[in-house]
Amino acid sequence: MSCINESEIKEESKRLMALGLHHRCVEGRLDQIAALTEEINRLKKEKNAVICAHVYQTPEIILGIGDFVGDSYKLADDSRHTAADIIVFCGVRFMAETAAVLNPAKKVYIPSLDAGCSLSESVTAEDVRGLKAAHPGASVVTYINTSAEVKAESDCIVTSANAEKILRRIYEKNKKVIFIPDRFMGANLAKVLGKTPGEDIILWNGSCVVHEHFDARTIALYRKNYPGVAVLAHAECPSDIINAVDYMGGTGDMMRYVENTNAAAYLLVTECGFGELARIKFPDKNFIAMCRLCPYMKAVTLENILQTLKKPSKEQLVTVPPEIAARAKKAIEKMFELAEG
Ligand code: SF4
Structure with a gap:
């Protein structure tokens, strides 16, 4: 970081403070963050690179260097519309793979090799082939939190933003549907659609390490102590949580x-x-902490993003074999068609 001088760091610190980052910084750390974001933003311009940042990343990544910020659906869609040569994906591997599938001419990098996902790792392409053999004729609807190989075995991909709409449409057409890999999200969606999980909609046994352990009794306690609180939960939570929100x-x-x-x-x-970002975006609203950190999302840091932009290793370049990419792309594009149609 020797090329960044002190006055540039001060200016960048001011910019970050105006974005609200000072709320979470202990004294001294803001200048360190500013030196990193300043250099990353400079390298992005030099290399015609963009940063896709998922909302589970830290605020310094989202606000300090993110060009595209959002959920899996938005980032997949944004990645299709950038003129950049390089995409540095600040999220987890399946997201970077999705961007690589959609953008074969671009270089897509993941800053941390530890940025996996328990849900994505819960199912393999062979598992999907086994499900299809056990339920011939069923449509395979797959949550985006899966590998490219699993997507390649699927009829349509969904994200939490469009799963209900797409699952409903596919179920109306073909009454035999397999939903993978999140058993909780599958059961929650089946309930919304008035279907029986495991019977009308075949499920897989995957789950997210972050969302599977929340506790409905704690929600009841918060409701008692904070009258008027609105409780919002991600669709990956178990149904006893969803029933309480x-x-x-x-x-x-x-x-x-x-x-x-x-x-x-x-x-x-x-x-x-997500809560940290909501606090910064809506400083006049009150938020109560009930959250868990995702160890995979938090493996991405400003330091490894800078290293990726400066000198990426060959392992950080995310590639998908063309034959798998072509089949995965078909299932992802089906999602865009049904979500937007
Ligand atoms: S929060 Fe859960 S689903 Fe999302 S990346 Fe982490 S482990 Fe995977």
């Missing part, structure tokens, strides 16, 4: 709910980065 959705939907309502306080049952 006011709203279930993806992170984009949850953010819109906060924006468009005026509750006494909000309890956000999801990854902690």
